Amino acid sequence: MVYTERDGQPMINQIKLENFGPLSGVNWSELGKINLIIGGNGSGKTFLLKAIYCSLRTLEDYKRGNEQRTASEILADRLYWTFQAEKIGDLVSKGADAPLSSTLTIDKKLFSYSFGKDTSKQISTLENRASPRASNSVFLPAKEVLSLHQIILKSREQDKVFGFDDTYYDLAKALRIATSKGNNYKEFVQSRKDLEGILGGIIEYDEASGRWLFVTKGRHKFPIGVTAEGIKKIAILDTLLGNRYLDVNSVVLIDEPESALHPTAISQLLDIIAMLADRGMQFFMASHSYFVVKKLYLIAQERGWSIPVISATDSAWVCDDLKNGMPENPIIRESIHLYQQEVELALK
Amino acid sequence: MTTQAIFESGMTFGPYLEGQCFHIEKSNCYSRVQSGVQMAEFLLFRQQQKGATMWIVEAKSSCPRDLAAYINDIRSKLTNAFMLGVAACLGRHPQAKDELPDTFKNLNLTTGSFRFVLVIKGVPEYHLEALQNALGVAMKSVIKTWAMLPTSVMVLNEVSAEKHGLIAPAAGTST
Numbered sequence: 001m002v003y004t005e006r007d008g009q010p011m012i013n014q015i016k017l018e019n020f021g022p023l024s025g026v027n028w029s030e031l032g033k034i035n036l037i038i039g040g041n042g043s044g045k046t047f048l049l050k051a052i053y054c055s056l057r058t059l060e061d062y063k064r065g066n067e068q069r070t071a072s073e074i075l076a077d078r079l080y081w082t083f084q085a086e087k088i089g090d091l092v093s094k095g096a097d098a099p100l101s102s103t104l105t106i107d108k109k110l111f112s113y114s115f116g117k118d119t120s121k122q123i124s125t126l127e128n129r130a131s132p133r134a135s136n137s138v139f140l141p142a143k144e145v146l147s148l149h150q151i152i153l154k155s156r157e158q159d160k161v162f163g164f165d166d167t168y169y170d171l172a173k174a175l176r177i178a179t180s181k182g183n184n185y186k187e188f189v190q191s192r193k194d195l196e197g198i199l200g201g202i203i204e205y206d207e208a209s210g211r212w213l214f215v216t217k218g219r220h221k222f223p224i225g226v227t228a229e230g231i232k233k234i235a236i237l238d239t240l241l242g243n244r245y246l247d248v249n250s251v252v253l254i255d256e257p258e259s260a261l262h263p264t265a266i267s268q269l270l271d272i273i274a275m276l277a278d279r280g281m282q283f284f285m286a287s288h289s290y291f292v293v294k295k296l297y298l299i300a301q302e303r304g305w306s307i308p309v310i311s312a313t314d315s316a317w318v319c320d321d322l323k324n325g326m327p328e329n330p331i332i333r334e335s336i337h338l339y340q341q342e343v344e345l346a347l348k
Numbered sequence: 349m350t351t352q353a354i355f356e357s358g359m360t361f362g363p364y365l366e367g368q369c370f371h372i373e374k375s376n377c378y379s380r381v382q383s384g385v386q387m388a389e390f391l392l393f394r395q396q397q398k399g400a401t402m403w404i405v406e407a408k409s410s411c412p413r414d415l416a417a418y419i420n421d422i423r424s425k426l427t428n429a430f431m432l433g434v435a436a437c438l439g440r441h442p443q444a445k446d447e448l449p450d451t452f453k454n455l456n457l458t459t460g461s462f463r464f465v466l467v468i469k470g471v472p473e474y475h476l477e478a479l480q481n482a483l484g485v486a487m488k489s490v491i492k493t494w495a496m497l498p499t500s501v502m503v504l505n506e507v508s509a510e511k512h513g514l515i516a517p518a519a520g521t522s523t
Contacts (some may be wrong), residue, residue, distance in 0.1 A: 022492065301499055326484060339415075
C-alpha cells in the first residue's frame with residue numbers, strides 16, 4: 001500500500017452539523033477513505049454532500065494565488081451559490097431556535113462556522129484552524145454535465161443567474177482544463193485505463209465547435225448528445241484524472257454513483273474508486289442503490305477497510321461501518337421484501 | 349479414511365475426510381439435551397485461507413412460505429449447534445470425549461473462524477442473496493458478540509454447495 005504524506009489517514013476526520021436545512025444531529029466521526037451516505041428520497045443526502053463541499057471549497061479558495069477575500073466572505077459566497085437560497089439565513093432549519101452550525105475536522109484541524117436565520121451575507125462566527133488547501137475537491141452530481149457544459153458556463157459567467165449551482169459550475173470549469181500528457185500517478189494511469197475500458201473510448205473537447213465528442217477506440221467520433229448518460233458520467237472522472245484537476249489529496253463527493261450505470265459498471269467504478277482511495281483520495285458518496293452498498297461492503301471485507309456509513313432514519317442519522325457488516329436499513333430490507341413478494345406471488 | 353455420507357433434505361453431504369465432520373444432530377451429547385433444543389445437521393472442519401474454520405451446516409429441502417418463521421427456525425438451529433459444538437470442544441459434555449474428532453478438540457477457539465451455512469435444495473440462485481441478507485440480520489447478534497467476520501453467514505443451493513465441496517456430485521454429473 002502506498003501512503004501519502006498523511007500516512008494513509010483520510011483528510012476529513014469528522015463532520016458535525018446542527019440546524020442545517022433538513023440536517024440536524026449529524027455527528028459523523030472516524031471517517032474513512034471511502035464514506036457512504038444512505039437514506040430515502042428527501043432525507044438530505046445531497047444536502048449533506050453539499051454542506052461538506054462548501055467548507056472544503058472555502059479552504060481551497062482561501063489564500064489561493066491572489067485571492068483577497070476572507071474565509072468568511074468566500075464561505076458566504078459558496079453557500080449562496082451552492083444552495084441558491086435568497087439569503088443564506090434561509091438555510092437554517094425551519095422552526096429551529098438555535099443557529100445553523102457546521103464543524104469539519106480536516107487533517108485533524110477544525111473549520112467551523114455558525115449563523116442565524118436573519119443572516120444575509122455576513123457569517124457571524126467562523127473559526128478556522130485548518131490550513132489552506134492546494135488540492136481541488138470536486139462534486140460529481142447525479143446528472144452528467146457534458147451535454148450542458150456551455151449552457152452552465154454561460155448561465156453562471158455571463159448571466160449570473162440561479163439554476164446551475166456551484167457544484168455544476170465548478171465541475172464545468174474543471175472540465176475546461178485540457179488533458180496533460182506525461183507523468184501522472186501510476187494509480188491514476190491505471191484508473192484511467194480501467195475507466196476507458198468501461199467506456200470503450202474517451203471524450204474529447206472540440207475547440208472548433210465548442211462541443212464534447214465521444215471518441216471510440218477505433219477513433220470514430222460521436223456528438224456527446226447521443227452518448228449514453230452513464231458513459232458521460234464515467235468520462236467526467238476520467239477527464240479530471242487526466243487533466244490533473246484531481247490529485248492524491250483531493251476529496252471527491254459523488255451524488256448517486258449508480259445513476260444511469262449498469263450494475264456491472266457500478267462494480268467496476270467502485271473498484272476504481274477503491275484504487276484511488278488507496279492512493280490517498282477521499283470519497284463521499286450518497287446512494288440508495290443496493291449494488292453500491294453491497295459492493296462497498298465487499299471492498300471493506302476484502303481490503304479490511306473501515307467504510308463508515310451514515311443512514312437517515314425517521315428520527316436520526318445513524319452511524320455504522322461496512323467493515324462490521326451490511327447495515328440494517330430500508331435498502332437491505334427491500335431486497336428481502338421483494339423476495340417475499342415473489343414467493344407469495346408464486347405460491348398463492 | 350472418510351466419514352459416512354450424510355443424507356439430508358434430498359442431498360448427500362460428504363463423505364468427508366476422517367475427523368473433519370461431526371454429525372452433531374445424531375451425537376450422544378445432543379441426545380442428552382435434545383428436548384426443546386433444535387439442532388443443525390453437522391459441523392465441518394475446514395482449513396481455509398484465513399485459518400482453521402468450523403462450519404455449522406443446516407440443510408433444507410424447500411424455500412420458505414413464512415420467511416420470518418423459517419429464518420427464526422434456522423437461526424435457532426445454527427446458534428444451538430454452534431453453542432453445543434463449542435461446549436463439546438471445551439469438554440463440557442463428557443459424552444463428546446469419545447465421539448468428537450480430535451480436529452475439533454484441538455481447534456483454537458480464540459483464533460478459529462466460524463461459518464454458518466444453510467443449504468436449500470432447489471432454490472434459484474437469484475433468491476439466495478435475499479435469504480442470505482435475512483439470515484445475516486437474524487444471526488447478527490451472534491456474529492457481533494463472538495467477533496466473527498461479517499461474511500460468516502452463507503446461504504447456498506445444491507449447485508453452489510457442490511461447487512464448494514459440501515455435497516457429493518449428483519449421479520452422472522462430472523466433478
